[in-house]
Amino acid sequence: MLKIYNTLSREKEIFRPLTPGRVKMYVCGPTVYNYIHIGNARSAVAFDTMRRYLEFSGYQVDYISNFTDIGEKLARTAVSEQTTVAAVAAKYIAAFNEDTAALNIEPATYHPRATENISGIIALVSDLIAKNLAYEVAGDVYFRAQQFPNYGQLSHQPLSELEVGASQRTNDAETARKEDPIDFALWKAAKPGEVAWESPWGAGSPGWHVECSVMAIKYLGATIDIHGGGEDLEFPHHENEIAQSESYTGQKFANYWVHNGFVTVGTDDEKMSKSLGNFVTARAALADFDHQAVRFFMAGTHYRRPLRYTEAGLEDALNEIQRFKVARANLLYRRKDATSGSTAPILSAIAEFRQNFIAAMDDDFNVQNGLAVVHEFIRSANKYAAAPAVKLDDLMAYVGQLDEFLAVFGVDLSQTEGVDSEVADLIVARNAARAAKDYATSDRIRDELAARQIILEDTAQGTRWRRQ
Numbered sequence: 001m002l003k004i005y006n007t008l009s010r011e012k013e014i015f016r017p018l019t020p021g022r023v024k025m026y027v028c029g030p031t032v033y034n035y036i037h038i039g040n041a042r043s044a045v046a047f048d049t050m051r052r053y054l055e056f057s058g059y060q061v062d063y064i065s066n067f068t069d070i071g072e073k074l075a076r077t078a079v080s081e082q083t084t085v086a087a088v089a090a091k092y093i094a095a096f097n098e099d100t101a102a103l104n105i106e107p108a109t110y111h112p113r114a115t116e117n118i119s120g121i122i123a124l125v126s127d128l129i130a131k132n133l134a135y136e137v138a139g140d141v142y143f144r145a146q147q148f149p150n151y152g153q154l155s156h157q158p159l160s161e162l163e164v165g166a167s168q169r170t171n172d173a174e175t176a177r178k179e180d181p182i183d184f185a186l187w188k189a190a191k192p193g194e195v196a197w198e199s200p201w202g203a204g205s206p207g208w209h210v211e212c213s214v215m216a217i218k219y220l221g222a223t224i225d226i227h228g229g230g231e232d233l234e235f236p237h238h239e240n241e242i243a244q245s246e247s248y249t250g251q252k253f254a255n256y257w258v259h260n261g262f263v264t265v266g267t268d269d270e271k272m273s274k275s276l277g278n279f280v281t282a283r284a285a286l287a288d289f290d291h292q293a294v295r296f297f298m299a300g301t302h303y304r305r306p307l308r309y310t311e312a313g314l315e316d317a318l319n320e321i322q323r324f325k326v327a328r329a330n331l332l333y334r335r336k337d338a339t340s341g342s343t344a345p346i347l348s349a350i351a352e353f354r355q356n357f358i359a360a361m362d363d364d365f366n367v368q369n370g371l372a373v374v375h376e377f378i379r380s381a382n383k384y385a386a387a388p389a390v391k392l393d394d395l396m397a398y399v400g401q402l403d404e405f406l407a408v409f410g411v412d413l414s415q416t417e418g419v420d421s422e423v424a425d426l427i428v429a430r431n432a433a434r435a436a437k438d439y440a441t442s443d444r445i446r447d448e449l450a451a452r453q454i455i456l457e458d459t460a461q462g463t464r465w466r467r468q
């Protein structure tokens with residue numbers, strides 16, 4: 001039974017979807033003013049892995065993730081790139097789609113954009129004003145946070161603490177307009193030259209938090225199952241989403257709140273961020289390393305834990321993938337001397353690995369324990385592929401299960417590029433030659449691979465290869 005750590009309760013809770021067999025999931029997407037960095041990519045990978053495991057478990061997942069395509073950050077990029085805000089959004093949405101495709105992140109069911117939802121935002125803000133939960137000041141509209149019961153429930157902060165934090169955070173001009181420092185903006189009056197929309201409060205644009213409320217409700221309904229985002233969004237963004245949404249619909253907004261940890265860099269594990277300037281863009285990492293290795297590296301750390309971004313970590317991920325590839329190729333290679341049919345003990349052993357994997361992953365998507373099961377499974381597969389006699393359906397059951405496990409982590413070896421499967425085939429042929437003490441053939445294959453810049457390493461776990 002799946003348990004999810006809920007930020008709201010600070011406990012692992014049994015997952016009970018609103019509709020059996022379906023999951024409504026909303027994940028806060030990027031502000032599209034720049035290329036995404038590894039920290040943003042990690043968040044997208046973490047929630048994609050979660051989604052893939054839900055799908056592996058038989059759920060149909062309705063997955064919505066937004067693009068924030070307005071705001072000051074886009075306006076600044078438009079100035080520096082001497083173009084329009086719309087062109088900035090189009091450029092960086094396209095870049096996001098390219099980077100996430102390279103990381104094998106499934107596209108959302110739908111990626112709504114803030115600019116497509118202005119009328120919905122105005123309707124929500126108008127409703128909150130009518131309920132006396134929001135007020136207009138000089139073209140701005142603010143939410144009366146004190147009026148919302150349990151404001152601070154998600155970030156587990158008492159109101160007094162929020163008041164202190166808020167007064168340190170906002171600038172003087174804004175504080176002067178607010179009734180209370182913890183009130184937050186739903187709508188902002190247009191500044192000269194800014195992209196703006198007509199509204200009952202004059203020309204302006206939405207505050208950042210409100211767009212997610214509107215899009216989640218519009219595309220998934222008043223109550224959703226899972227709401228995700230980076231842990232930096234817990235407060236104020238998600239706290240404000242709850243306050244606005246629940247004030248608007250009168251219903252609970254999200255049943256499970258999930259937050260992913262940061263990416264850290266350097267010996268002192270500094271948080272990777274645009275503001276600290278210590279970031280690596282996803283595309284730079286993808287240009288330097290095997291795409292599947294980057295993906296697997298990110299998917300292999302539990303989503304709530306910090307991810308240390310190191311070259312050694314990426315190398316380890318690459319080595320593991322090579323090990324999976326060789327195991328898979330060895331299984332497929334044995335088809336030529338396999339007899340038809342299957343063996344009950346082998347099929348039940350594979351089923352047991354599957355059960356163990358589910359038990360591990362059902363514990364709040366514990367990928368580390370899930371991968372420990374996959375490693376044991378690989379040992380079993382290697383042993384079977386080296387057995388004196390094999391059955392075709394057993395081989396294919398191993399391959400099928402391996403592909404299914406790896407799909408959860410976004411790794412697809414069935415799509416392995418031609419050269420990789422050719423290399424894997426040659427390695428298998430070389431191992432067969434060595435086993436038959438045909439050293440002339442095994443040396444010839446090694447030389448052939450060396451000529452293609454492929455280095456072989458014979459280890460206790462089998463032969464691995466890497467490019468020079």
Ligand SMILES: [Zn+2]
Nearest residue numbers: 028029212237
């Ligand atoms: Zn959001």
